[in-house]
Amino acid sequence: MSYDVTIERCGQKALFDLKGALDAVSQWAGDALPSLPIRPNSRTEEDGIELFHIGRDHWITRAPLAQEDAIEARLKPTDCPADISIVRVSDTMTFFCIVGPDAGQVMSIACPMDLHDSVFRTDAVSYTEVFGLKALVMRCQDGIEFAVEQSFADMVEDYLIRATA
Amino acid sequence: MMNITCPFCGKRNESEFIHGGPVGAVRPDPNAVSDEEWVEYLTVTPNPLGPVQEKWWHARGCGEWFSIWRDTRTHDIVEAPDGTT
Numbered sequence A: 001m002s003y004d005v006t007i008e009r010c011g012q013k014a015l016f017d018l019k020g021a022l023d024a025v026s027q028w029a030g031d032a033l034p035s036l037p038i039r040p041n042s043r044t045e046e047d048g049i050e051l052f053h054i055g056r057d058h059w060i061t062r063a064p065l066a067q068e069d070a071i072e073a074r075l076k077p078t079d080c081p082a083d084i085s086i087v088r089v090s091d092t093m094t095f096f097c098i099v100g101p102d103a104g105q106v107m108s109i110a111c112p113m114d115l116h117d118s119v120f121r122t123d124a125v126s127y128t129e130v131f132g133l134k135a136l137v138m139r140c141q142d143g144i145e146f147a148v149e150q151s152f153a154d155m156v157e158d159y160l161i162r163a164t165a
Numbered sequence B: 001m002m003n004i005t006c007p008f009c010g011k012r013n014e015s016e017f018i019h020g021g022p023v024g025a026v027r028p029d030p031n032a033v034s035d036e037e038w039v040e041y042l043t044v045t046p047n048p049l050g051p052v053q054e055k056w057w058h059a060r061g062c063g064e065w066f067s068i069w070r071d072t073r074t075h076d077i078v079e080a081p082d083g084t085t
């Protein structure tokens, strides 16, 4: 069975893991980040900086790699108060984009979540499984984007090629 | 396949979760109970025929730890029995 999809292994982006109470993280981040999304498993985006609310008191922010140093300089991870945690995780995750008419079909092989757009909305983001691995899944233009731990990236790329061959 | 409701994410496939064992008894004050009661607390795991409270970890999800009640006769996730939380 072949599928009408394009699989792209995306380049690295700036990623920071943010943990702590909403008020404490917001206060420390100040205007370095857009306002944090409050609804579980939702995301916001402003001026190319995205924020994903992926767990209780837990967010990930993503931005173009060129902004990594500037964001780090503003978030000051090593100086943050003890009740919050900010860690640069840019090189820990690899993103894949599955786009095209059959993107949903391919994702249904890999992922147990219902990713139909009536259920998994444009602003949805969530950790779930992709080929049995913990993966961060969200919608992108014309398809689905997901990230796995970077050490699994070659294997997942191979799975995707086999699943769509 | 079983769906488990995570307090953060809502209903998800059981494969995203890891079972964390039954919720044990509340730790008694070792100075206020008999040796038999203390040994029972340390060694006896709840294993009822019926509803049991279990810990689950949304490991391939949001990372939340929570507990549910599951009926060991039917495998169904059930409401907490009256008088429990």
Ligand SMILES: [Zn+2]
Pocket: B006, B007, B008, B009, B010, B058, B061, B062, B063, B064
């Ligand atoms: Zn969850």
